[in-house]
Amino acid sequence: MASINARVRDRIWKKISEEWKSNAIMLFSNNSEQGYGIRSHGDPSREIMDFDGLLLMSKPDSKRDRWDDSDLSKSSEVDGSPFPDLSSFFNEKANSLLLETDLSNEP
Secondary structure, eight states, X not given: OOOOOHHHXXXXXXXXXXXXXXXXXXXXXXXXXXXXXXXXXXXXXXXXXXXXXXXXXXXXXXXXXXXXXXXXXXXXXXXXXXXXXXHHHHHHHHHHHHHHHHHXXXX
């Protein structure tokens, strides 16, 4: 990733958005928790999703309708999954890791 100032980055992106005839993704450094941001143009094969401030790339399931980014719980449901949504999945994993860490610290 290149470190250019925001004004130059925005001008480059504007030019890409106006004139580029194909798909484009721009990764750039910023002051977010992750340290970078993402922009997409066109119809890339992956979607950018904001999951509690964490930018994730998601590949849409062609068997389902394209989901609305504002309704993450609906988009993260998986048939037959023991977790109704991504939040409960990640919470369960975090709790499991905490238990493992606590057990390994015991004498």
